[in-house]
Amino acid sequence: MERIESKTVYEGPIAGVRIDTFRYPDGGTAERQVVTHPGAVTVVAYDDEHVWLVRQPREPVSDPSLLELPAGKLDVEGETPLECAQRELAEEIGKSAARWRELKRFYVSPGLTEEVMYLFLASELEDVEHEPDPNERIEIVPWPLADIDGAIAACEDSKSLVGLLMLRDMLR
């Protein structure tokens, strides 16, 4: 499969849209719409008692708010996914972690968007100075590890479900 043409048809604040044309090994061609995205990180941060979640408004999906793992877009030039994850954990939860591991890398919706999610596990947490961004309206939710099933039931987005399901498996 070879991309033989690529046109940007829309550019927006979070994502744009491209129309790409592909040629397949059998000679056929097809146009595909691609929602562009810089990629993002998610952090499963836990200590002996809690996994650290956030509650925040998610206007695109019209809920008043969603319970999620801390996360953020790769929107700082030159920053690696791990550095972005470390920054987001400090900004959203007010923690640093001595141990980091990449758990999984996945596409959130490969038929729609190129968005890649880097999922990290963070442990051996310590408090850091923390000035929450007032525009983000993020509430920190320390969720008891003993009730990780309840967190899985309460979360409604793919990155949080993948992260919490993998954490539950590791804690068994």
Added chain:
Amino acid sequence: MERIESKTVYEGPIAGVRIDTFRYPDGGTAERQVVTHPGAVTVVAYDDEHVWLVRQPREPVSDPSLLELPAGKLDVEGETPLECAQRELAEEIGKSAARWRELKRFYVSPGLTEEVMYLFLASELEDVEHEPDPNERIEIVPWPLADIDGAIAACEDSKSLVGLLMLRDMLR
């Protein structure tokens, strides 16, 4: 939180883009970009020996192909998510199922798009007549249930990971 304005700024074959303006309880307002989407279904179909996967080209993410659970968009007027899941299982895998259960409903990327994924569990499978769509280039992959860990390692998209992680948990 209240939506006070909504503008469609792009319409495309798979998804469009809206810019919505919201007013928060504290009086502040914010503009949010929303990638529109009709929603989609995914099916975790399994029998005594296999969980049924597909391998297909996913141009937006530039891989030659991805290993995934069977899935499809809610793009038929009046069709329920369950009916869509039953149709996709027949079209992509050539199976029907006597038992169906909704496992979970989730947003694939709530900061980016309104796309909702309905995840179904299907069991007691039977063969049905099956005429694969030649434009879809889908290869059926019966994956041994005994190696579900291998399927989780090989899959790289959020819906397949959530479905396979939940299936592994149920089979224990």
